[in-house]
Amino acid sequence: MxxxxxxxxxxxxxxxxxxxxxxxxxxxxxxxxxxxxxxxxxxxxxxxxxxxxxxxxxxxxxxxxxxxxxxxxxxxxxxxxxxxxxxxxxxxxxxAFDFLRSWPLIERATPVLNELQLGSHERVDLSIFDDLTICYAIRRQSKRQTFYATLVGRRIPTFCSSGGRAIMARLSDGEVDSILRRSDLIALTPKTLTDPDAIREEVQRARREGFSLVHDESLIGEVAVACAVLDHRARPVAAVHIAGSLSEWSPESFAKRFSPLAAEAAGALSGAIAPF
Structure with missing residues (x-):
């Protein structure tokens, strides 16, 4: 991208x-x-x-x-x-190969995401938090995807991605404000939230619910839930995503079905892995 x-x-x-x-x-x-x-x-x-x-x-x-x-x-x-x-x-x-093999989280997450994809039959991803963007490190494709959306290494702005907002929900308000202040709040689709207050509301919602739900903001027709992966200090370093099609799911039904699966996978990966 x-x-x-x-x-x-x-x-x-x-x-x-x-x-x-x-x-x-x-x-x-x-x-x-x-x-x-x-x-x-x-x-x-x-x-x-x-x-x-x-x-x-x-x-x-x-x-x-x-x-x-x-x-x-x-x-x-x-x-x-x-x-x-x-x-x-x-x-x-x-x-890229050297990077992927250098971080134990990616090795540990691979079988977890394989099982998650088999159980959900939707696309599942692991993204890495990189300040103003998240970068996809593992992608498990479903039956229908845009080509570039399946590639490792794709970056999405933190402020408008399900994984990014799940990660921001685990940061302090000051850290969230810093990300928003330094980000180019440019819409990726006509439905991307770019108002800082509206984005803060979604981050607060993710804090309350334990997952982030985003639809139509990075790709029209896509709905995704995500949960943050925490390191040994309880700091967010990555996120587990599950993404599907709005032609098959409403946002509410998708969240109800898949947010527990994303939370379980993120929980299995959290805590034991130190950052780089």
């Missing part, structure tokens, strides 16, 4: 008050520019010219040319099918 490029090529002179200050003496600008080149592909998954990459990364073309050549030699970029332009290389998948 595009729209979440976080360019490291240039840093703000005044960091956000909620964000940790960046030590310019420690920050390696050239490395940041290389990462910005890779992140440009989040907005354009196909082959791109040097100029297209430069425009998306916020860099000049000559810098991008050097970065692209280096990344090409290292396998993180490859030439397009016709030999023109650049695409992401397979080495990117190697680093």
């Amino acid at each position: 595009g729209g979440f490029v976080n360019s490291l090529a240039t840093l703000p002179e005044q960091p956000d008050e909620d964000s940790p200050a960046i030590d310019q003496r420690q920050f390696v600008n050239s490395l940041g520019k290389g990462i910005a080149v890779l992140e440009a592909f989040s907005s354009h998954p196909g082959a791109m010219s040097l100029q297209e990459i430069a425009d998306l990364a916020g860099l000049d073309k000559s810098t991008v040319q050097r970065m692209a050549y280096t990344l090409l030699q290292l396998g993180y970029l490859r030439k397009g099918l016709d030999g023109r332009g650049f695409c992401l290389g397979t080495k990117v998948l190697d680093r």
Whole structure:
């Protein structure tokens, strides 16, 4: 899903008050520019010219040319099918593999989500909390899904996702306010809540009910329930989702049927696993 490029090529002179200050003496600008080149592909998954990459990364073309050549030699970029332009290389998948095998929660969650999918016959996911977004680390597909919605690595804004709101329900009001203040409250669908007070109400509802229910906000026609996974300090680090179709379920009937299953799975994963 595009729209979440976080360019490291240039840093703000005044960091956000909620964000940790960046030590310019420690920050390696050239490395940041290389990462910005890779992140440009989040907005354009196909082959791109040097100029297209430069425009998306916020860099000049000559810098991008050097970065692209280096990344090409290292396998993180490859030439397009016709030999023109650049695409992401397979080495990117190697680093995703390294990440997935590095965190015990993902290994522990895999059989739990397999059983959850067999029992629910709907799509089930594990997402990881990453401040302003959640990132899907495990996805178990049901009978009908949009292609990109089945892929590991997809990011959704925390403020409008079932998993994100379930996680925010386990944070303090101040932490919730910080997430909302720093988020780009841009609607993904015509029904996405973008009013901070309305989102806070949904977070409060999730606190009371023990799960978050979201429908039509990240994908029209989809309903999802989610429960937070807590680490050994009772801090939210991930979420278990169950998602279905509004053509088959009302939001209320979906929540009644599947919120206990999501809560049971999240509970089974909580408590014993330390964060990174």
